[in-house]
Amino acid sequence: MPAQNKYQRVTISDVATRAGVSTATVSRVVNGGEGVAARTVAIVNQAIQDLNYRPNAAAQGLARQRAQTISLVVDEVGGEYFSQMLRGVQQATSDAGYDLLIYATRRNPTFIMPQQNADGVIVFANSLRDAEILRLGNADLPVVLLHGTRPPGCNAPLVTVENQRGAYELTQYLLEVRQYRRFAFLRGADGHDDALMREQGYREALTQHGLDYDQQVIGRGDFEEETSREVVTQWLRRGLKMDVIVAADDDSAIGAMVALRDAGLRIPEDVAVVGYDDIRLARFYDPPLTTVRVAIEESAHVAVEQLIHYLKHGSAESTIRLPTELVIRRSCGCC
Amino acid sequence: MPAQNKYQRVTISDVATRAGVSTATVSRVVNGGEGVAARTVAIVNQAIQDLNYRPNAAAQGLARQRAQTISLVVDEVGGEYFSQMLRGVQQATSDAGYDLLIYATRRNPTFIMPQQNADGVIVFANSLRDAEILRLGNADLPVVLLHGTRPPGCNAPLVTVENQRGAYELTQYLLEVRQYRRFAFLRGADGHDDALMREQGYREALTQHGLDYDQQVIGRGDFEEETSREVVTQWLRRGLKMDVIVAADDDSAIGAMVALRDAGLRIPEDVAVVGYDDIRLARFYDPPLTTVRVAIEESAHVAVEQLIHYLKHGSAESTIRLPTELVIRRSCGCC
DNA sequence: CTGAAAGCGCTTACAG
């Protein structure tokens, strides 16, 4: 396509000229037409249509002192979890009439909001180190934390889910209903606060049943299929025995199942497996995975609402924690 | 969090004052410091740091006449396919130093790029009707089409994958190697050009082998698990017989498998199933799904490169079509 | 190497 750059933009002055009015009037029409004569509105709209005029967002943003944009900072784009989160953020954002900017920190770990191009930012809290979150919070940009925990010294609103309680209930169930006693745990990613909370819930349930947390098998799941698969393979090679593997998320639960199956073990007859999150795959896997459903999309939605509320009224809920739900499927030997 | 809105932004003038230079000099430093005395650069940078100054993107955009932003228009956020596409777009965009804006048209079908807030746009072509694509193309905004086809009268660059050939090769394989003769086809979503091309490839292979396309079973898959599941259930209820179900995408292939299994049929022994795309689930499903791998992420990457090339040099490749790859797994009865 | 000044395309009191 050898086309030239013929992109000569039409501005508000062009519209004003064609309509025979001032730019102020065009501006009023563009912004709803309050207090403009109906006849004038019609003329201006005609000119706008004729010229296919679309306002320049940068100029509007500069004049209005607001970008009408929020940005979402995540660690990485991709995967089911992210996908659901983005969906929630995108819907809420567009419903509120804001634009949505996406940043990924994974490939750019020192990411520090280079510009001032949004009115506020939703930070997937596990995507930034505490220092960076603090820096954002102390800078001149309203922040809402999504998932994770609020670092000490930070007072940005936080929207998250019941990580600790969900893990507690799940473990409780495995202990009381299934009567399992030999547990193995696959930790989540380092520095991931949700992972820590889940681990605490798990630990709490064990302790309450008189089991020593440290005596159970523990390994790194890293929220990754590959890692957990290797870890579990090692466990089996070393002859470790367990009734059930509790993974800090569904991805590592799946890695565990792959490893078990590769070793010729049956799930759940030989070893049961449970996860956390209830990603799409959990329902489809064979056997279907017992897990804890997390309202990912809804929490994202709520985070945006909080941010926008803050932008409009200067305040927001300090902490909102959405409930989780136990989802019993075959992998835990329950049905 | 009852905090007040204390967001008093620091501007280039504040920095200039503190550094004892003009705003022009600060601007030069911010933009690389070309032709500024090393000593001055240091002083200005110090002031920038002291004040935690970050340039206002709107003002920069207005002055530079470019937003340094591209937008991505998709039909819907969510799902594996989208997720991979976004990943490719986001990486390429950020590597090139651009910001990324996301729009979803599904909930806003008459979406017409309301503002002029990006330098160019990547359109997931299946997300917009032809008329809207044309309108965008004729407007003052560089467009690159991603997947789908270019509507007549539009000359925007197109980046896509080999839909027709991939489907042809897959069908060919089923005919020649597997010797299947009774085919059923699950169409993709209406108006989805990729779906049409796949159907054509399928048809071409059948015809070449002397099979009449119209005599085979055909139904709507809609690129959706639910739809295809219902359709296949109907087929079975009506007593239709088939050796293999060819689905226009993996999601509907999975719906088909669910329906078959619900009816007590074995895959692939009783009926084989194949899909298209090679989403993550395809590998994990039981049985693993034979499909055609599509370079979703890479095509997204290339689309961004083309757009940026166009922004810089005023030209881009008219059409780029990425190759696909046959992925043979158990669901087609092949191993 | 540095600064004064115009200009980018809007919005919004302020007057009338």
Next chain:
DNA sequence: CTGAAAGCGCTTACAG
């Protein structure tokens, strides 16, 4: 109901 004009925060020839 409408317009003239200042101002939003930058960049960039142009002078020096």
